[in-house]
Amino acid sequence: MRRETTYRRVSGDVDFGRVLQVLADFGERVAVEPGNLEAASREMLAELRGLLGLGCMKLRAEISERRGISVETEGENGWWDAEIPIMRGKIRVGSLSARTTQTGIAPGEEQLRGLRAAASHLALAVDAAHARESAAMRAVHGSVVQLASEALGKILEEDRLYKTVLVLTLELMDASGAAALLEDGSVTGVGEFKEGLDALGEVAFPARKPWIGRIGDRHAVGVPVGRGGGALFLFRKEWPYLAWEGVSLKLVARQLDRARERSRMYAEREKTNLDAVAALAASLEMRDSTTGEHIHRAQGLAVEVAGALGLEPERLRTMRYAAVLHDIGKVGIPDAILNKPGKLDEAEWAFMRRHPKIGADIISRIGGFESVAAVVLAHHERHDGQGYPARMAGQEIPVEARIISVIDAYDAMTNDRPYRNGMSPEEAIAELDACSGRQFDPEVVEALKAVLIDRGREDD
């Protein structure tokens, strides 16, 4: 918007030779020290201001897709302001803005020419600074790929893989939002990513190349993950994604795909392991006059209670194995004691109390089962410290062991034994409540009740 009439144009000669000299000096300094753009430009602008008779000048270096139109405006309170884009070809790499020395004064033709000349000379210097910045960015992106591969190498749960990748790339790749399109067509994301999500499924990746474009009101970059139709996307408002950012994201996607493959193989192997271990434990259980069913019931319930208590995936795994293996130490207890119809005498009890230790010894020989062994060792400890073998109390006892203790009691009470009929769930819960805080961890008792209520609802 031009308001020439309201301003008095100043006139006067401008020393163009000197202006060009100042700009050339600046260009040289930036070429040598591109990181110093701001400090170097301060001196240069101070000199230009004097030469052009202007009051205030600012240099901004940022890539923008706004088109390169010079704007002269009235400014605030009668100041004359100008913003002149700095262009490299069709890309706007920055802007030079200026203000006159007084209100009501506009620069003359000479000053304006000087200003435009400055803007066109600054393109090279600004470009040099950008080149350095993008070299630094590339280094950052190299580390994104590195970090992604390290982080993903340690994660074995598929949903956590996606979350980790999204958070990593969001933080390190200048994005305000990140989303993953999963193979089943659902979308998960972090940061700002709400608008235009339906469009993610329609993005095509010819030759599996990164896609760069707009989604909703945001710039976006997307890459395919694996061959099943999954994809990763990043969003930001400020400026478009560049080709090499797409390449970095593609490398991350490849890491994700490998990690996902690993995660699926691991899940399969875990399932096979657990099945084998459960079959072994069940056959062992046949010895002490219960059926192998106990193991399966206890395992399902224990994992549900652990989930209700918010245990991490790593501990849920410990829970699964420990629930199946906790009585494996009974293999070392003679049949005569294990299946004795009457009450055990003191010596027989002493024998019986060794089964957690025997079990833990067996299990600790398996690599990666150290935490399972610790839980098995503690599954007969009591909340009040009166249990065995170590007389641990309260939080000292691993939470998985506290869960087993409650579930074992509940399952034993609610199921028939050769010598008695099982109680109703209500009676068994009343028993647990009576022993809560002494034998049992009250928090675990409450969690079991919540799980049982939930199950009851599902059955209705």
Ligand SMILES: [Fe+2]
């Ligand atoms: Fe036991």
